[in-house]
Amino acid sequence: LGVFDQQHVVAVDGGNWHVDDNTGLYVWEEVLFHDPQSSHPDSTMAAGDWLTFNSDSVISASASAGSTGFLNTYGGNVAVRGSGYRFRPPAV
Amino acid sequence: MRSIVILLSLLVATALRLAADPWSLAECQPEDQAKYDRFAAAVRSAAPGSTLYVPKPYPTTPPQVIADFLYQYESFHFERADAKKLLPGEAALLQAVLQSTVTFKVVRVENWTGSRCGREQRSDFFYLVRVFDAASGVELSRATLNASGLLSVRTNATSQYPFRPLPDPAATMQQVGAAYGIKGDSPQYIVSLGTLFCEFTEPCVAFRQGDDAFIFHEHPRLATALFNIAGTTPRLKLKPGERLDSPVRQAVLPMRTDGTEHLMPLGANTWTIAREVKLPAAASPP
Numbered sequence: 001l002g003v004f005d006q007q008h009v010v011a012v013d014g015g016n017w018h019v020d021d022n023t024g025l026y027v028w029e030e031v032l033f034h035d036p037q038s039s040h041p042d043s044t045m046a047a048g049d050w051l052t053f054n055s056d057s058v059i060s061a062s063a064s065a066g067s068t069g070f071l072n073t074y075g076g077n078v079a080v081r082g083s084g085y086r087f088r089p090p091a092v
Numbered sequence: 093m094r095s096i097v098i099l100l101s102l103l104v105a106t107a108l109r110l111a112a113d114p115w116s117l118a119e120c121q122p123e124d125q126a127k128y129d130r131f132a133a134a135v136r137s138a139a140p141g142s143t144l145y146v147p148k149p150y151p152t153t154p155p156q157v158i159a160d161f162l163y164q165y166e167s168f169h170f171e172r173a174d175a176k177k178l179l180p181g182e183a184a185l186l187q188a189v190l191q192s193t194v195t196f197k198v199v200r201v202e203n204w205t206g207s208r209c210g211r212e213q214r215s216d217f218f219y220l221v222r223v224f225d226a227a228s229g230v231e232l233s234r235a236t237l238n239a240s241g242l243l244s245v246r247t248n249a250t251s252q253y254p255f256r257p258l259p260d261p262a263a264t265m266q267q268v269g270a271a272y273g274i275k276g277d278s279p280q281y282i283v284s285l286g287t288l289f290c291e292f293t294e295p296c297v298a299f300r301q302g303d304d305a306f307i308f309h310e311h312p313r314l315a316t317a318l319f320n321i322a323g324t325t326p327r328l329k330l331k332p333g334e335r336l337d338s339p340v341r342q343a344v345l346p347m348r349t350d351g352t353e354h355l356m357p358l359g360a361n362t363w364t365i366a367r368e369v370k371l372p373a374a375a376s377p378p
Binding site for chain 2: 006007016018022035037038039045046048049051052053080081083084085
């Protein structure tokens with residue numbers, strides 16, 4: 001689950017990404033989410049805006065541990081659509 | 093053929109409905125402006141392939157907004173994706189965009205969410221791009237772009253979930269004002285992600301009367317109601333890391349939890365209370 005502005009909960013259901021031909025970076029494009037209050041299912045948000053809007057995440061303990069592993073593996077190779085942000089793997 | 097249809101699309105694009113005087117109830121921190129200026133410079137100097145590139149940075153006209161939308165949508169290359177994995181409504185939108193059989197309308201929506209004074213970019217407003225099938229007039233999709241031109245949120249229509257018509261702000265203000273006995277001014281669309289939910293692609297209409305602000309909330313499943321943010325209602329500016337459920341918030345902004353009062357984000361990490369306005373006994377709902 002993602003939370004916008006500390007109040008508004010949405011269910012994350014996927015997203016899309018591509019590998020940039022020139023840089024080789026994994027470019028995170030959009031997050032797919034379902035908003036219970038919305039009159040439409042299947043909205044997408046650009047990854048850069050997701051980093052701003054998503055004030056909280058509700059995930060399982062195993063997902064939390066897994067995310068560290070994923071960040072170690074891919075973090076430095078990920079770029080974010082609509083943002084200049086770059087992920088950095090945690091210092092070991 | 094493609095260029096002709098694009099030209100036609102641009103010609104029929106509705107003139108950008110710029111509110112006469114867009115307004116908000118919270119200001120970004122002046123000390124953050126240097127950060128926002130750096131981001132704006134990065135967008136303006138970005139080259140194709142950059143995650144910040146749009147062909148018309150910080151667009152100001154409908155054709156520029158549409159150009160930014162089309163560039164970013166086409167860069168997803170959904171035509172290369174497994175058709176079975178596309179979102180509902182995506183195939184119809186993709187085909188129409190690639191064949192240039194679409195028309196557009198663009199309206200401005202004020203951003204009352206936390207992204208107005210964002211972590212990277214300042215986005216006082218969104219451009220809401222409405223995409224129509226040129227032949228049938230059916231609305232295929234709505235998308236919001238930040239003031240920078242960078243894409244934010246997209247939602248497609250389907251036969252099961254068509255879009256609700258977008259109300260005209262001035263007409264809505266007049267109808268609501270007549271019902272509630274309010275003589276408002278400065279109507280505009282807003283997006284707000286509080287429990288009073290004005291979503292990206294189906295925004296609410298807000299207007300003012302003196303120091304008071306009013307938000308007309310229409311929803312297919314929730315009650316339609318008018319909410320007031322009184323000029324005298326306290327504002328709470330959260331510090332970084334502070335939470336809405338903190339004792340500070342409860343002390344500064346106590347509120348009822350029966351649905352008649354809502355914590356209302358104003359952007360800039362500032363919050364207040366919006367209270368439902370009771371319809372006069374003799375009045376008919378707008």
